[in-house]
Amino acid sequence: xxxxxxxxxxxxxxxxxxxxxxxxxxxxxxxxxxxxxxxxxxxxxxxxxxxxxxxxxxxxxxxxxxxxxxxxxxxxxxxxxxxxxxxxxxxxxxxxxxxxxxxxxxxxxxxxxxxxxxxxxxxxxxxxxxxxxxxxxxxxxxxxxxxxxxxxxxxxxxxxxxxxxxxxxxxxxxxxxxxxxxxxxxxxxxxxxxxxxxxxxxxxxxxxxxxxxxxxxxxxxxxxxxxxxxxxxxxxxxxxxxxxxxxxxxxxxxxxxxxxxxxxxxxxxxxxxxxxxxxxxxxxxxxxxxxxxxxxxxxxxxxxxxxxxxxxxxxxxxxxxxxxxxxxxxxxxxxxxxxxxxxxxxxxxxxxxxxxxxxxxxxxxxxxxxxxxxxxxxxxxxxxxxxxxxxxxxxxxxxxxxxxxxxxxxxxxx
Amino acid sequence: xxxxxxxxxxxxxxxxxxxxxxxxxxxxxxxxxxxxxxxxxxxxxxxxxxxxxxxxxxxxxxxxxxxxxxxxxxxxxxxxxxxxxxxxxxxxxxxxxxxxxxxxxxxxxxxxxxxxxxxxxxxxxxxxxxxxxxxxxxxxxxxxxxxxxxxxxxxxxxxxxxxxxxxxxxxxxxxxxxxxxxxxxxxxxxxxxxxxxxxxxxxxxxxxxxxxxxxxxxxxxxxxxxxxxxxxxxxxxxxxxxxxxxxxxxxxxxxxxxxxxxxxxxxxxxxxxxxxxxxxxxxxxxxxxxxxxxxxxxxxxxxxxxxxxxxxxxxxxxxxxxxxxxxxxxxxx
Numbered sequence: 056x057x058x059x060x061x062x063x064x065x066x067x068x069x070x071x072x073x074x075x076x077x078x079x080x081x082x083x084x085x086x087x088x089x090x091x092x093x094x095x096x097x098x099x100x101x102x103x104x105x106x107x108x109x110x111x112x113x114x115x116x117x118x119x120x121x122x123x124x125x126x127x128x129x130x131x132x133x134x135x136x137x138x139x140x141x142x143x144x145x146x147x148x149x150x151x152x153x154x155x156x157x158x159x160x161x162x163x164x165x166x167x168x169x170x171x172x173x174x175x176x177x178x179x180x181x182x183x184x185x186x187x188x189x190x191x192x193x194x195x196x197x198x199x200x201x202x203x204x205x206x207x208x209x210x211x212x213x214x215x216x217x218x219x220x221x222x223x224x225x226x227x228x229x230x231x232x233x234x235x236x237x238x239x240x241x242x243x244x245x246x247x248x249x250x251x252x253x254x255x256x257x258x259x260x261x262x263x264x265x266x267x268x269x270x271x272x273x274x275x276x277x278x279x280x281x282x283x284x285x286x287x288x289x290x291x292x293x294x295x296x297x298x299x300x301x302x303x304x305x306x307x308x309x310x311x312x313x314x315x316x317x318x319x320x321x322x323x324x325x326x327x328x329x330x331x332x333x334x335x336x337x338x339x340x341x342x343x344x345x346x347x348x349x350x351x352x353x354x355x356x357x358x359x360x361x362x363x364x365x366x367x368x369x370x371x372x373x374x375x376x377x378x379x380x381x382x383x384x385x386x387x388x389x390x391x392x393x394x395x396x397x398x399x400x401x402x403x404x405x406x407x408x409x410x411x412x413x414x415x416x417x418x419x420x421x422x423x424x425x426x427x428x429x430x431x432x433x434x435x436x437x438x439x440x441x442x443x444x445x446x447x448x449x450x451x452x453x454x455x456x457x458x459x460x461x462x463x464x465x466x467x468x469x
Numbered sequence: 470x471x472x473x474x475x476x477x478x479x480x481x482x483x484x485x486x487x488x489x490x491x492x493x494x495x496x497x498x499x500x501x502x503x504x505x506x507x508x509x510x511x512x513x514x515x516x517x518x519x520x521x522x523x524x525x526x527x528x529x530x531x532x533x534x535x536x537x538x539x540x541x542x543x544x545x546x547x548x549x550x551x552x553x554x555x556x557x558x559x560x561x562x563x564x565x566x567x568x569x570x571x572x573x574x575x576x577x578x579x580x581x582x583x584x585x586x587x588x589x590x591x592x593x594x595x596x597x598x599x600x601x602x603x604x605x606x607x608x609x610x611x612x613x614x615x616x617x618x619x620x621x622x623x624x625x626x627x628x629x630x631x632x633x634x635x636x637x638x639x640x641x642x643x644x645x646x647x648x649x650x651x652x653x654x655x656x657x658x659x660x661x662x663x664x665x666x667x668x669x670x671x672x673x674x675x676x677x678x679x680x681x682x683x684x685x686x687x688x689x690x691x692x693x694x695x696x697x698x699x700x701x702x703x704x705x706x707x708x709x710x711x712x713x714x715x716x717x718x719x720x721x722x723x724x725x726x727x728x729x730x731x732x733x734x735x736x737x738x739x740x741x742x743x744x745x746x747x748x749x750x751x752x753x754x755x756x757x758x759x760x761x762x763x764x765x766x767x768x769x770x771x772x773x774x775x776x777x778x779x780x781x782x783x784x785x786x787x788x789x790x791x792x793x794x795x796x797x798x799x800x801x802x
Contacts, residue, residue, distance in 0.1 A: 138687060229592060
């Protein structure tokens with residue numbers, strides 16, 4: 056028996072020992088960027104698109120001659136969409152593969168590895184975490200290039216106000232990614248705009264039916280319903296919305312619902328009222344976006360989708376590449392210090408890695424603009440003032456109705 | 470070669486799961502109570518510890534800011550209380566009914582954590598968990614400290630559960646599991662013993678909870694999804710349900726094997742295939758173990774048969790050639 060046990064452990068340890076590359080992040084060999092993301096679990100449905108976007112970025116870095124004369128390698132690790140998976144995945148990326156920087160991580164995982172990221176000095180860009188926990192932290196080693204859930208909540212309230220809604224019902228899934236913007240929305244809408252919440256209905260994912268919750272919200276006499284849900288719960292809720300004939304009540308969606316499947320459901324409903332969402336997606340007359348779209352489409356066979364976070368996954372590695380080039384080293388602290396320098400003005404505006412590299416080689420400062428925004432960062436590493444696209448279903452898919460800036464008179468709830 | 474720090478982390482996680490599996494073995498292996506609520510009890514202990522030690526600046530309604538050394542035993546006791554609250558009604562049920570009930574209670578605990586956001590910060594979670602000795606040892610080196618803590622916790626758990634298993638209490642527990650009618654006929658208060666065992670397992674799980682948090686460094690309700698329960702069960706089944714060493718061995722084999730599989734390198738474009746294969750390989754491990762070692766790596770017979778033989782030899786009685794020693798016979802000793 057003991058022999059079997061020892062053999063099993065030995066095989067595991069041997070396989071592991073043989074599979075590792077090197078120890079500490081070496082200054083030789085390829086520059087390694089980690090991609091720690093939920094390729095399985097709750098975020099699994101988005102994983103394929105996210106990874107494809109990251110690969111497009113790394114291909115661009117290598118096509119531009121690599122970084123500091125070294126090739127770039129994307130090291131992928133699945134975190135299973137869990138904090139425990141993020142902790143063990145991050146350990147593998149840093150201790151086995153010796154990554155120089157990290158991207159791809161979601162909110163729960165980011166919170167779990169936040170302290171370790173700082174201790175190990177691994178520059179990290181959070182491309183899919185809206186958590187309000189990062190609103191006041193970060194900026195030295197952790198950066199975020201998507202809007203905070205605070206921004207998402209505020210812009211939702213702003214849209215409700217601009218649409219003339221004074222009574223709004225809320226349908227909110229009990230998860231971090233949906234409750235965070237919903238709570239901000241509620242606070243801003245009621246306390247700063249004088250709006251009224253007719254019903255605040257919270258529900259769990261995976262319930263057998265949402266009939267009662269949908270009825271509670273839509274029969275509350277609201278001018279509109281604010282729906283904060285993930286994709287998997289959004290579909291049955293919208294089916295219920297359609298089946299029960301509530302289609303004359305407008306809705307405001309959170310970002311995770313801005314998927315093509317949802318657009319298909321909504322567009323198939325005759326006479327459905329305005330259904331809008333808003334997110335930072337400033338793609339109009341944007342050379343970075345224009346260059347990214349065909350390459351992503353060639354990679355995966357489909358165009359980028361707003362709610363799949365893929366464009367942000369792309370942006371983060373271009374930022375890391377330019378920051379590493381600017382720093383002239385893969386040292387974590389130096390790269391992290393260079394991130395705001397290449398993302399923020401002053402500097403020559405650039406829209407690709409090659410252009411940025413050329414400007415840096417010429418001795419110029421650069422201000423990199425990404426596919427989704429100008430990526431200007433504030434002192435805590437968050438987007439400074441994201442331009443938000445108000446998005447509406449048009450012809451069976453989501454289309455940008457207008458671009459708006461966050462109303463500066465609306466402030467983050469305390 | 471792989472940086473040893475990585476394997477230090479893997480062994481730390483394995484030691485934590487070993488502690489949980491050994492605690493589960495007390496109630497399920499010996500008590501016959503098939504508990505699917507491990508995640509719920511772990512959540513109760515974890516949140517108790519975090520709330521008691523949380524930084525008052527986080528804005529939680531109740532944050533006394535206790536020392537972790539005070540909060541740690543209190544978490545264990547609190548989890549025992551929660552186990553009592555669950556066990557009192559649930560232990561009226563048997564087999565699959567008990568199993569479903571404990572699963573439901575675990576989900577209720579998770580939902581309470583979500584709903585009681587004033588106390589728990591709800592889905593937002595709590596970062597920056599206080600960890601022992603982190604002002605003395607920082608950075609990568611802290612992984613060694615954590616391994617020592619987790620290994621000590623597992624060692625204590627092993628000694629405690631071994632003591633329980635070989636005590637008259639443990640023998641009676643197994644006797645009641647094997648034949649409740651006989652145990653009752655012998656005058657044993659089976660129901661009371663079961664709830665004592667369930668509470669005891671809760672205390673042991675609650676004592677392990679802070680170690681798990683030291684490893685994760687943050688807490689959120691998502692952490693306590695049912696998956697953690699099934700991992701603990703898998704470890705125990707691999708190691709040997711009812712065996713003293715089963716939980717310990719099973720957790721190390723399972724976690725080391727899982728992490729080793731995760732180290733297989735593939736082209737990023739094929740990561741989805743690897744992700745799909747990983748659980749299949751773990752499942753294959755389980756199938757192989759159960760095929761060639763139906764009782765797990767260590768059987769209950771290995772744990773208790775030899776003790777009985779020794780006892781019989783010591784008392785001068787003839788050694789029996791019985792196949793499986795029945796707990797009922799031992800309990801009547």
